[in-house]
Amino acid sequence: MTSHTPADPLPLTSSRAGALNGRIRVPGDKSMSHRALMFGAIAIGETTIRGLLEAEDVINTAKAMTALGADATRGPDGVWRVQGVGVAGLRSPAQPLDFGNSGTGVRLAMGLMATTPLTATCVGDASLSKRPMGRVTVPLSQFGTQFETAEGNRLPLTLKGARNPVPVTYTLPVASAQVKSAVLLAGLNTPGKTTVIEPTPTRDHTERMLKGFGAKIAVEKKADGNHITIEGQHELKAQDLDVPGDPSSAAFPMVAALITPGSDIVIENIMLNPTRTGLIDTLVEMGGNITIENRRLAGGEEVGDLHVKHSQLKGITVPAARAPSMIDEYPVLSVAASFANGVTRMEGLEELRVKESDRLAAVEAGLHANGVTTRSGHDWLEVDGGGARGGGTVVTHMDHRIAMSFLVMGLASAEATKVDDSRFIATSFPDFTGLMNGMGARLKPAA
Known part of the structure; x- marks a missing residue:
């Protein structure tokens, strides 16, 4: 790719x-387009997406989901259809996953893959390859995921998903919807409850859309910030989405x-x-x-x-x-x-x-x-x-x-x-x- x-x-x-x-x-919307493709990929059934942003970043995410075993295709009517493989159904891709310029694409995909026993290499363009991935690899490693990265925790990066993932509670050190989302997505295929604590609220598209797909997710406001808890190993149901x-x-x-x-x-x-x-x-x-x-x-x-x-x-x-x-x-x-x-x-x-x-x-x-x-x-x-x-x-x-x-x-x-x-x-x-x-x-x- x-x-x-x-x-x-x-x-x-x-x-x-x-x-x-x-x-x-x-x-x-770019944030919703990435998530619609990814959540459709791990849902049961066919997710349809109207209004998807057909830009390079999102197309690269669609290609990555297809390489991971979920068929994401655009119909002649302009509607995208994603054949989901279930929360635990992703497979090792035959080739490196190329996320182009997209930090959202690669960081959320890392969370999506982190708790499935697969091996995948993630690459990107010159700009993305300069961006730090440690903010995602650190919390995902707590699930049992293994990473090999270029110097400075940068791409190219090879991920080995955890065979027996353990749930985590993670407090965001910086306000980042990407990091929050990566941890929550890793929690989807982890037994028990995974919690993200965000002292400063960030974009909540992941929480809203996961709820729409049927995930068991709860948000509780506490003195130290929002506590977002997801209960793992429940299947998601395919959706009809309009972005x-x-x-x-x-x-x-x-x-x-x-x-x-x-x-x-x-x-x-x-x-x-x-x-x-x-x-x-x-x-x-x-x-x-x-x-x-x-x-x-x-x-x-x-x-x-x-x-x-x-x-x-x-x-x-x-x-x-x-x-x-x-x-x-x-x-x-x-x-x-x-x-x-x-x-x-x-x-x-x-x-x-x-x-x-x-x-x-x-x-x-x-x-x-x-x-x-x-x-x-x-x-x-x-x-x-x-x-x-x-x-x-x-x-x-x-x-x-x-x-x-x-x-x-x-x-x-x-x-x-x-x-x-x-x-x-x-x-x-x-x-x-x-x-x-x-x-x-x-x-x-x-x-």
Whole structure:
């Protein structure tokens, strides 16, 4: 299994646009798409998935589930169908599992495989191979899983699943939905009760979706945080799922409309899980004209349409407690902050140091290249507003969110903004350029 990202860089430029207008739909939620494929793979029966994000990261997860014995295929009707093999039914793959650029894909899959007696090697692209896996291998080893990793607990990694797994209780040292999910998934094929204690709440898609699949899972709020307990060795039942739009993908057209004069757009069918709406809350606090219309429930998740109009934003302090609900959105928030009046300070950003790139450093470098003044520490960033000059080239470090964020900046900058490589946008938002240009943006290949 190999990634389909082309070898040559694909630079793009973004230049000042007129007003953005239209009703759009962004791709299906990435977090839910990964989980739908994985949980379908270990359920009994056929799970159907509509609205799956058909981006490289998720396609790599589908290929991995097929290699592990669960057939995940896309029908001519656009619906994905997963033939599940049961909680204990995964088998050793014949080839290494290639997760491309996806930390979510590889870390959740490690949990899925950890308590089944199989052997699998996990690999990824150059960016994923730099990311630390110790935060997952440490708790999974407590079940009895064995790992051989590259230096620094990095990929490539070979996993030997525990033959006689033992349940664990694990307190998260950092707020991470990926680590929490990996431990809970390992608990599915472990006798007894496995508990994760999270001092700071994180995305709860795993808990919600596992409950929908019939898992015996309970969440109890205690003084030291949420205690999430899963009872192992109960079969899951196949489901019919409809994946709503990804709020992390919606962030880009949303900020683009806020900073581009005259803009008025509607982003339809967005998931509004309260653990994912930190950016919306922050932008509204900054003065953003964002209203939620047509609220409804779908697949256990609240969804709605975002109506966004151009607004004059003001600088605020974004508290560290909000970071887990918007950790992927800080790059594009930093772009919004550069067009606000005053200073925006963002705290609790240490997790950005170990994303697809050192996102905090990459964001700051991109802002500097386009005439924006910043200050930063290990876990905080201050951005001076007043508008971005533009005219700079942004080094994306193979990071899709850095690329999209600075392409948004160029729509309102005095001069065009260039990103050095846009190939990796396909990992989460394959038609980003087409969708943005369809609303009136000006994104085009660099000369």
